[in-house]
Amino acid sequence: MTAEYQLSITQTMYFQVEIPFPAEFPMFTSFSSQSAFVNRPALGIMPPENFPEKLAESLLSVAPSGMSRVQTMACGSCSNENAYKAMFIWYRNKERGHNIPSDEDMSSCMINQSPGCPDLSILSFMGGFHGRTMGCLATTHSKAIHKLDVPSFDWPIAPFPKLKYPLEEFTRENAQEEARCLEEVEDLIVQWRQKGRPVAGIVIEPIQAEGGDNHATPDFFKKLRNIARKHGSAFHVDEVQTGGGTTGKFWAHEHWGMDDPADIVSFSKKMLTGGFYHKDELQADKAYRIFNTWMGDPSKNLFLAEVLNVIRRENLLEEVTRSGKTLLQGLYQLQDQYPNLLSSARGQGTFCAIDIRDDATRNSIILKARDKGVLLGGCGDRSIRFRPALVFKEHHVHMFLNVFSDVLAEHN
Amino acid sequence: MTAEYQLSITQTMYFQVEIPFPAEFPMFTSFSSQSAFVNRPALGIMPPENFPEKLAESLLSVAPSGMSRVQTMACGSCSNENAYKAMFIWYRNKERGHNIPSDEDMSSCMINQSPGCPDLSILSFMGGFHGRTMGCLATTHSKAIHKLDVPSFDWPIAPFPKLKYPLEEFTRENAQEEARCLEEVEDLIVQWRQKGRPVAGIVIEPIQAEGGDNHATPDFFKKLRNIARKHGSAFHVDEVQTGGGTTGKFWAHEHWGMDDPADIVSFSKKMLTGGFYHKDELQADKAYRIFNTWMGDPSKNLFLAEVLNVIRRENLLEEVTRSGKTLLQGLYQLQDQYPNLLSSARGQGTFCAIDIRDDATRNSIILKARDKGVLLGGCGDRSIRFRPALVFKEHHVHMFLNVFSDVLAEHN
Structure with missing residues (x-):
């Protein structure tokens, strides 16, 4: 992966991926950038010139x-x-x-x-x-x-x-x-x-x-x-x-x-x-x-x-729309498959969520998913929220749904 | 000046000095530092390992x-x-x-x-x-x-x-x-x-x-x-x-x-x-x-x-104590010299202030000093506050007092 992906990945709060990027990464070598990093200005009275x-x-x-x-x-x-x-x-x-x-x-x-x-x-x-x-x-x-x-x-x-x-x-x-x-x-x-x-x-x-x-x-x-x-x-x-x-x-x-x-x-x-x-x-x-x-x-x-x-360059908003549709479709399918466990799948783009039977089951699912390498978060009383980074593509959706499906099978 | 001075200088809100520092400045070349700059973690739940x-x-x-x-x-x-x-x-x-x-x-x-x-x-x-x-x-x-x-x-x-x-x-x-x-x-x-x-x-x-x-x-x-x-x-x-x-x-x-x-x-x-x-x-x-x-x-x-x-290396707290004493001494002298203009010189270290006759004169002094290259700030109704950086030494105090004295002479 390139340095640019690194930047996109850090946009999410739920992934922390340490990927080396090139030493010549321009952000750290141009003088004006270095100055912006080292100087912490009082922006309201002394903003940098540019x-x-x-x-x-x-x-x-x-x-x-x-x-x-x-x-x-x-x-x-x-x-x-x-x-x-x-x-x-x-x-x-x-x-x-x-x-x-x-x-x-x-x-x-x-x-x-x-x-x-x-x-x-x-x-x-x-x-x-x-x-x-x-x-x-x-x-x-x-x-x-x-x-x-x-x-x-x-x-x-x-x-x-x-x-x-x-x-x-x-x-x-x-x-x-x-x-x-x-x-x-x-x-x-x-x-x-x-x-x-x-x-x-x-x-x-x-x-x-x-x-x-x-x-x-x-x-x-x-x-x-x-x-x-x-x-x-x-x-x-x-x-x-x-x-x-x-x-x-x-x-x-x-x-x-x-x-x-x-x-x-x-x-x-x-x-x-x-x-x-x-x-x-x-x-x-x-x-x-x-x-x-x-x-x-x-x-x-x-x-x-x-x-x-x-x-802009990678059309990530279109990608999000595409992978979001696939994700929500996958959640609907799982909800049909596990009607006693899941309900109210919903979302816009990849900003999706699903309700779990109860609070305790929700928390157990989050822990089990974490042990399989997927970081999920809870929201509300008994929902799981999905907040992938903007570089989350359709093939990532399938990877995720496989893991999630395994975790759900353990809780049915 | 070296890169380290650059860091000390940016500690104050009242100096913005652009001094080139070496490209090999370790903060921007070590991997773990670069990672700290690029990644903005949700510290409360996912702090960096170190x-x-x-x-x-x-x-x-x-x-x-x-x-x-x-x-x-x-x-x-x-x-x-x-x-x-x-x-x-x-x-x-x-x-x-x-x-x-x-x-x-x-x-x-x-x-x-x-x-x-x-x-x-x-x-x-x-x-x-x-x-x-x-x-x-x-x-x-x-x-x-x-x-x-x-x-x-x-x-x-x-x-x-x-x-x-x-x-x-x-x-x-x-x-x-x-x-x-x-x-x-x-x-x-x-x-x-x-x-x-x-x-x-x-x-x-x-x-x-x-x-x-x-x-x-x-x-x-x-x-x-x-x-x-x-x-x-x-x-x-x-x-x-x-x-x-x-x-x-x-x-x-x-x-x-x-x-x-x-x-x-x-x-x-x-x-x-x-x-x-x-x-x-x-x-x-x-x-x-x-x-x-x-x-x-x-x-x-x-x-x-x-x-x-x-x-620590440059004993800056001692330097501050020393230049603070010189600064306050200088303010006392100016106060004796301009009793109708100045009063209540006070301070600890270089964290000093002095009262000016009135609000309008105070603001005029601040502007005139700025035009001579010294950034001062106001506080309270009619005080000027001095907030030099920690690298402000005794010889800087004398440079400053010369400028300040000239500005005061214009307002007496």
């Missing part, structure tokens, strides 16, 4: 529809925390009619009091995961172990649709379930406004990942986006897990087919750096409002630019 | 007194957020008598409600700066621009001593001021307990940096540490700005001369990676409670290990 170009080559070359701005951050949690702050700032500026803050705003915020620190909220969904710092954690509702013992905010939590799979076989029931959840979203927005804690933003994953690979239809997301618009809340799509190509599109929200899918899209993981894209109006009105010392790490943009080159 | 050794060589070789554990993080805010979480978890485990959480704990935390998300608080100080994510921001009180429009927590905020400089000339008044602040701390702890929002931890900087380079005496910190112990609150020393050698000791809290200075010490910036040290009892009782995907970046430990080698 930083805008590097952003154009890397992050901005894959900007979501309607967004030409990006803010880098060092990790996924910081990305979402700062995205929330951008939404709060935007919302309060609207409320103030874009006038300058009052003296009371300025003095009360210093001691954590309203109106300077306003009673605003972010609406999130049960089963969602958006990180573990205290702002993010107030919108995370996937497992108690993440949240226990940490103080939180009184923010609204809506139900995420619990759909039946395959989605296309249960369209009527699924549409009803989605309508129920959307109605609840609107009720919560009204309730929290009445409580004096308006919803400044809605945050959602295109596929609830940590919470159990829960899908919803494009129709659900379109209607939700419209509800946000109608009530003056910003719409934040968290693509930390789903972004980077694994669903067969670069961003999972592209499957919704919308020109204006979101006000903010956050990312991390496969993107090798954290950060968020945003629409022009979500730009903070003053410097130093969205800011910290490092604001990311420019050396990661160099890696990302290389990864994007490989994705 | 990660414990690398931590022993780097972060653990400079662990504060009484601490043998370290948790790496990707940035300063995440370091403090997770340190706060560690204090909340520790505090609740004490309250529960180390019994397992109740069903009510587990279910209520999923919807942000108490007792699972308890009403606990962190006591912080007016003028403190601890980061900009939402938990950190609730303890940051240095400038309104950081906090405006972001919802916050009702947590206690104590006054930080406003001392007169040089400290040794005003011992009696300063001791009174410190006693006043300590009394207020105890009052707030009692008040917040009565409000049903007990203080799980106290967070403080050894020198309030962003807030204006505000110093307090070792006696103040010793008594504060005792107050924390007496009331069962954890004591968190935030060394994000002060750590890494710039005060002449590796950690600024070493100037207090205590065997048990803190329960938690957080760091970032000069350490090239974020994270926090902690005492054994602050270790979370279960895996995945203090956790995220990246939890830092092991390639930064390689750089830190090299930086520490240079610090």
Whole structure:
């Protein structure tokens, strides 16, 4: 394998492959790259000279529809925390009619009091995961172990649709379930406004990942986006897990087919750096409002630019779509073969999952697979999630299904 | 200059010097290092094989007194957020008598409600700066621009001593001021307990940096540490700005001369990676409670290990102490020369500051100095802070004082 494959392989969190690459690997021999590795700049005040170009080559070359701005951050949690702050700032500026803050705003915020620190909220969904710092954690509702013992905010939590799979076989029931959840979203927005804690933003994953690979239809997301618009809340799509190509599109929200899918899209993981894209109006009105010392790490943009080159040159999104279809087909077959063990196979691209009879069996399957050389992860209460790298091809699918089938036979 | 100087120089946020280093620089040619650069592991679940050794060589070789554990993080805010979480978890485990959480704990935390998300608080100080994510921001009180429009927590905020400089000339008044602040701390702890929002931890900087380079005496910190112990609150020393050698000791809290200075010490910036040290009892009782995907970046430990080698080999802490004394002496002289312009010169090591007549003059001095090739930063309302790199020697002090003196002459 070549050095480029090495880069693509490291995009996944579930493979760590040590493959030698050539000593003349240009990333380590060009002076400007070496400088980017050794120097860790305070990006917000002293970016390297070529930083805008590097952003154009890397992050901005894959900007979501309607967004030409990006803010880098060092990790996924910081990305979402700062995205929330951008939404709060935007919302309060609207409320103030874009006038300058009052003296009371300025003095009360210093001691954590309203109106300077306003009673605003972010609406999130049960089963969602958006990180573990205290702002993010107030919108995370996937497992108690993440949240226990940490103080939180009184923010609204809506139900995420619990759909039946395959989605296309249960369209009527699924549409009803989605309508129920959307109605609840609107009720919560009204309730929290009445409580004096308006919803400044809605945050959602295109596929609830940590919470159990829960899908919803494009129709659900379109209607939700419209509800946000109608009530003056910003719409934040968290693509930390789903972004980077694994669903067969670069961003999972592209499957919704919308020109204006979101006000903010956050990312991390496969993107090798954290950060968020945003629409022009979500730009903070003053410097130093969205800011910290490092604001990311420019050396990661160099890696990302290389990864994007490989994705394009090798048509990896098409490959992901192809191997994802084969993977899901294989999971359907295994589900037919082991109806007491498996259910609800689902996925988009290679971002697939399947439910296992119970938690204990799920964990045993993950351990047995590991002993046979396949790293799987759990999500939700009793699901297994599949997160292969972008270089996972059809023949890898067959290799995997053989191993998985053997492991399942031991558990039937 | 050699490559090693390059590393030391990049430790500061205020110099960006591009000096070529040899192509055979071992960091980029050894296989294991290249692997550390290219692979970005999910450290919490798949650390590189040699990660414990690398931590022993780097972060653990400079662990504060009484601490043998370290948790790496990707940035300063995440370091403090997770340190706060560690204090909340520790505090609740004490309250529960180390019994397992109740069903009510587990279910209520999923919807942000108490007792699972308890009403606990962190006591912080007016003028403190601890980061900009939402938990950190609730303890940051240095400038309104950081906090405006972001919802916050009702947590206690104590006054930080406003001392007169040089400290040794005003011992009696300063001791009174410190006693006043300590009394207020105890009052707030009692008040917040009565409000049903007990203080799980106290967070403080050894020198309030962003807030204006505000110093307090070792006696103040010793008594504060005792107050924390007496009331069962954890004591968190935030060394994000002060750590890494710039005060002449590796950690600024070493100037207090205590065997048990803190329960938690957080760091970032000069350490090239974020994270926090902690005492054994602050270790979370279960895996995945203090956790995220990246939890830092092991390639930064390689750089830190090299930086520490240079610090030791070149006795840079002694150099900092020596050039710091010369710098402070020079500032005292300029203050005598320009009594209407300058006041309150203060510092430890090269971590120095001086107050300027007013905000506008301060900003003008910073700009003029920049035009003469010296990068200075502001802090507080009207202070200039000096933050040279560890390789800043006595002859650099004289070069700097010459330039600074010229700039001051233009403003007198």
